[in-house]
Amino acid sequence: MKNTKNFHASWSSRWTFILAAAGSAVGLGNIWKFPYIAGENGGGAFVIVYILCIVIIALPIMVAEVTLGRMGKKSPVNTIRDLIQSSDAHKSFNIIGWMGVSAGLLILSYYAVIAGWALSYIEHMISGTFHNINAENAGLIFDNLLKNKNELIFWQSLFMLMTVIVVIFGINKGLGLAAQILMPLLFILLIGLLIFGYQQGDLAKAFSFLFGFNFESLSWKAVLVALGHAFFTLSIGMGAMMTYGVYMPADSRVFSNVLMVGILDTLVALIAGLVIFSIVFVNPSIESSAGPGLMFVSLPVAFGNMLGGLIFGTIFFVLVTLAAWSSSISLIEPAIAYLIESRKCTRLMASLALGFIAWIIGLGSVFSFNIWAEEKIAGFNFFELIDFITANIMLPLSGLLVAILIGWKIKSKMVEDQLLSDSPRLFFAWKWAIKFVSPLAVIVVLVMGIYPRLV
Numbered sequence: 001m002k003n004t005k006n007f008h009a010s011w012s013s014r015w016t017f018i019l020a021a022a023g024s025a026v027g028l029g030n031i032w033k034f035p036y037i038a039g040e041n042g043g044g045a046f047v048i049v050y051i052l053c054i055v056i057i058a059l060p061i062m063v064a065e066v067t068l069g070r071m072g073k074k075s076p077v078n079t080i081r082d083l084i085q086s087s088d089a090h091k092s093f094n095i096i097g098w099m100g101v102s103a104g105l106l107i108l109s110y111y112a113v114i115a116g117w118a119l120s121y122i123e124h125m126i127s128g129t130f131h132n133i134n135a136e137n138a139g140l141i142f143d144n145l146l147k148n149k150n151e152l153i154f155w156q157s158l159f160m161l162m163t164v165i166v167v168i169f170g171i172n173k174g175l176g177l178a179a180q181i182l183m184p185l186l187f188i189l190l191i192g193l194l195i196f197g198y199q200q201g202d203l204a205k206a207f208s209f210l211f212g213f214n215f216e217s218l219s220w221k222a223v224l225v226a227l228g229h230a231f232f233t234l235s236i237g238m239g240a241m242m243t244y245g246v247y248m249p250a251d252s253r254v255f256s257n258v259l260m261v262g263i264l265d266t267l268v269a270l271i272a273g274l275v276i277f278s279i280v281f282v283n284p285s286i287e288s289s290a291g292p293g294l295m296f297v298s299l300p301v302a303f304g305n306m307l308g309g310l311i312f313g314t315i316f317f318v319l320v321t322l323a324a325w326s327s328s329i330s331l332i333e334p335a336i337a338y339l340i341e342s343r344k345c346t347r348l349m350a351s352l353a354l355g356f357i358a359w360i361i362g363l364g365s366v367f368s369f370n371i372w373a374e375e376k377i378a379g380f381n382f383f384e385l386i387d388f389i390t391a392n393i394m395l396p397l398s399g400l401l402v403a404i405l406i407g408w409k410i411k412s413k414m415v416e417d418q419l420l421s422d423s424p425r426l427f428f429a430w431k432w433a434i435k436f437v438s439p440l441a442v443i444v445v446l447v448m449g450i451y452p453r454l455v
């Protein structure tokens with residue numbers, strides 16, 4: 001009898017974790033960002049470095065974050081503070097919590113702008129704008145959207161409102177679940193698009209572009225972008241995954257659950273990349289290095305020219321919006337949890353205040369695509385700057401500190417209690433990775449990627 005009960009408890013919590021964590025991980029990072037940064041950084045070698053970063057750096061750090069969450073059972077800021085106290089670690093580790101909260105809000109600020117583009121594309125799909133469209137016209141429609149700052153603000157505000165409403169009512173789990181039921185549909189649609197790419201596009205070229213070894217074109221900056229994206233796409237380095245660790249009871253299998261989320265997330269990104277590039281390579285007017293607009297120019301061409309494409313296109317952009325929605329709530333939730341726990345704020349006040357702050361900062365990203373397009377700091381416009389600082393500096397730095405904290409400061413016994421029984425062999429491999437490989441790799445990539453920009 002007892003066994004049956006345990007089985008059910010761990011079964012349901014296993015899925016709660018996987019669904020919630022995948023809801024946070026799979027988002028715009030996979031479908032919108034991965035393909036365009038792969039294109040900007042020359043494809044092949046970048047993708048291989050990205051996968052390496054996921055396996056040897058990001059997954060061990062994800063295990064670490066989930067484990068910290070299971071130990072602390074509070075919002076990231078307070079979890080870190082408690083663990084610092086109980087392990088006599090230096091107070092400066094508190095920066096993990098703070099940097100996480102700030103990175104979350106900064107990412108959310110532009111995440112809402114891009115999700116707004118997806119919202120506006122639902123409208124375009126429904127109204128038939130893309131019917132039989134060619135790449136030039138798809139490019140024009142996208143450029144016109146970017147020029148129209150009022151329209152961008154409208155969609156950005158709508159998405160921010162959607163995010164804030166969910167966190168106000170605390171129905172994250174409900175949305176996470178709903179999104180996860182629809183996520184398989186997104187997956188099936190992506191596979192359908194892959195078949196379209198095979199029939200009408202140049203899938204073979206897309207494949208060799210994404211998986212070819214052209215290491216000559218790989219710069220340290222590209223390696224830094226790959227590392228930053230490994231953190232971004234798995235939602236680590238900002239405390240989001242600590243929140244999900246709380247769902248896991250002591251006897252569940254952290255390693256296999258984390259691995260499952262990692263595999264799902266990577267598959268979605270790689271398939272999205274293959275789909276987009278197979279369309280790009282048969283349309284000479286779309287550059288593989290087109291930047292943030294890549295998906296918004298290439299996919300309408302696919303949907304506009306396939307049977308039933310406008311219906312599939314509508315469903316696709318609805319699903320992308322949902323995937324973005326279930327990620328955006330995990331960007332803001334750590335900050336809200338902190339305000340409620342420590343500043344005696346109500347959930348309503350915390351959600352409204354933080355949503356408003358992220359919205360205001362997001363206006364800078366809206367303007368980066370029109371009136372501020374030429375305003376640059378160190379070669380970056382506002383959107384690029386926020387993206388670079390958060391994904392490529394703050395997330396890896398915070399991940400580095402998490403690795404040092406759990407690998408060197410927190411008592412080994414506490415960590416063993418959490419992970420050893422899961423799989424002793426994986427535990428020792430992980431311990432080695434988190435103590436040496438991950439931190440050293442992050443340090444080398446951060447230094448080599450940033451140093452040339454400073455001198």
Ligand code: PFF
Pocket residue numbers: 024025026027028029030104107232233234235236238240241327328330331
């Ligand atoms: N992982 C999300 C994506 O790939 O779109 C973005 C994200 C969500 C990053 C939540 C960080 C986070 F905490």
